Amino acid sequence: xxxxxxxxxxxxxxxxxxxxxxxxxxxxxxxxxxxxxxxxxxxxxxxxxxxxxxxxxxxxxxxxxxxxxxxxxxxxxxxxxxxxxxxxxxxxxxxxxxxxxxxxxxxxxxxxxxxxxxxxxxxxxxxxxxxxxxxxxxxxxxxxxxxxxxxxxxxxxxxxxxxxxxx
Amino acid sequence: xxxxxxxxxxxxxxxxxxxxxxxxxxxxxxxxxxxxxxxxxxxxxxxxxxxxxxxxxxxxxxxxxxxxxxxxxxxxxxxxxxxxxxxxxxxxxxxxxxxxxxxxx
Numbered sequence: 062x063x064x065x066x067x068x069x070x071x072x073x074x075x076x077x078x079x080x081x082x083x084x085x086x087x088x089x090x091x092x093x094x095x096x097x098x099x100x101x102x103x104x105x106x107x108x109x110x111x112x113x114x115x116x117x118x119x120x121x122x123x124x125x126x127x128x129x130x131x132x133x134x135x136x137x138x139x140x141x142x143x144x145x146x147x148x149x150x151x152x153x154x155x156x157x158x159x160x161x162x163x164x165x166x167x168x169x170x171x172x173x174x175x176x177x178x179x180x181x182x183x184x185x186x187x188x189x190x191x192x193x194x195x196x197x198x199x200x201x202x203x204x205x206x207x208x209x210x211x212x213x214x215x216x217x218x219x220x221x222x223x224x225x226x227x228x
Numbered sequence: 229x230x231x232x233x234x235x236x237x238x239x240x241x242x243x244x245x246x247x248x249x250x251x252x253x254x255x256x257x258x259x260x261x262x263x264x265x266x267x268x269x270x271x272x273x274x275x276x277x278x279x280x281x282x283x284x285x286x287x288x289x290x291x292x293x294x295x296x297x298x299x300x301x302x303x304x305x306x307x308x309x310x311x312x313x314x315x316x317x318x319x320x321x322x323x324x325x326x327x328x329x330x331x332x333x
Contacts, residue, residue, distance in 0.1 A: 082267065085263075151257035162245055
């Protein structure tokens with residue numbers, strides 16, 4: 062019972078904040094709603110016993126990516142007339158698509174894959190902890206992990222080259 | 229009540245679909261480049277939620293590793309994307325996606 066209560070609270074916060082992100086006129090308000098959405102998502106990861114990912118979600122997304130985004134929004138010093146609200150017709154159409162996804166596809170999902178269909182597996186001890194995930198990364202996924210470091214280096218250099226006025 | 233009460237993996241998948249839909253709606257309907265970028269992040273996070281859910285169903289950590297990779301790629305994407313936004317803002321003095329149309333034929 063407690064698990065269901067926690068799930069519905071976190072899911073409610075997540076969806077509400079997601080809607081805030083796409084409906085606010087001011088990008089700062091969107092970014093702050095996004096941070097709250099990420100914290101709720103971290104909570105959902107924790108209910109799925111992904112403890113490392115819950116922490117990484119808050120550290121990297123809420124603490125890193127969103128702070129970077131807020132920095133850039135503030136750096137550009139936008140005028141209020143630059144900020145346009147959601148376009149009415151596009152907003153209506155996309156929210157209709159969303160409603161179809163949520164209220165038609167959702168119940169269909171729940172009917173096609175009823176509770177008994179997918180069981181949560183019995184987990185080995187330490188599932189999702191930093192030790193077990195680290196072991197997986199450094200054994201089976203060592204090469205992609207190293208390639209990722211190259212990608213991050215390229216992104217850093219690329220961002221510098223793009224945003225510098227004169228090289 | 230039957231559909232709602234025992235929280236199953238399917239509930240997480242429906243939530244993930246709804247979150248992805250919110251992201252798509254944001255990209256389609258907003259012209260502010262920051263909000264479009266944030267909606268992209270929402271879509272990536274919806275996919276991450278599915279990864280973690282399937283990882284939990286199968287009791288296999290591969291999904292967690294993929295989520296870590298997706299987070300790293302999202303960080304790289306945000307950093308390059310914001311650099312492009314800054315360069316464009318210097319050039320055009322706007323963040324409206326409709327006004328970035330130099331490459332339009």
